[in-house]
Amino acid sequence: MELTIKSRNGKISDRQRAHIEEKLSKLERYLHGITSITVEVQHEQQRNAGEVYRVQTTLVAEHGVILRAEERAPDLYAAIDEVQEVLQRQIARYKDKYWRRSREQRRAPNGLTPAEEVAIAEAEAAALATPTEVGSEARVIRTKTFRLRPMFVDDAIEQMELLGHNFFVFQDAETMQVSVLYRRRDGNYGVIIPEVG
Missing domain, CATH: 3.30.505.50 (Sigma 54 modulation/S30EA ribosomal protein, C-terminal domain)
Structure with missing residues (x-):
């Protein structure tokens, strides 16, 4: 699985990068054949919420499966945890609806x-x-x-x-x-x- 981490404004520390890798690599337990995950982190100032981290994630897997999640939180670690939970729910939903279809239908x-x-x-x-x-x-x-x-x-x-x-x-x-x-x-x-x- 190829993991790409981008930061639009600011740097991501090694500790933050390790947390992102640890959390998102766990998704391979739930969906085999993940080819790539792209993570985009942006630190924003919002009028009502103050400073927040916005994390956008796009997961690409075999059979043309694409899952996308975006979460905001005041803490980068919390935003990553929320993104991982959202993707995990999307994987479960995908498996429920598509996993039983024949290989030809999934293509x-x-x-x-x-x-x-x-x-x-x-x-x-x-x-x-x-x-x-x-x-x-x-x-x-x-x-x-x-x-x-x-x-x-x-x-x-x-x-x-x-x-x-x-x-x-x-x-x-x-x-x-x-x-x-x-x-x-x-x-x-x-x-x-x-x-x-």
């Missing part, structure tokens, strides 16, 4: 590589920007391009839930149209199908 329908799946996941994550402070102007800070993955709506719902996102862009396998799946406030889902006009 991505268009043969995307895990790296391409990560690019899709990161593009969707980038679209969920952190809220700006009241009174400041929002602006586009990042633009990403990624390949659409043809899948059925049920598969898109599961992928969106595994990634922890509020929306998911995909190519509908039935109509081959680009669609946007989103979570409604009432807990249900909606699908937006754009029409060129």
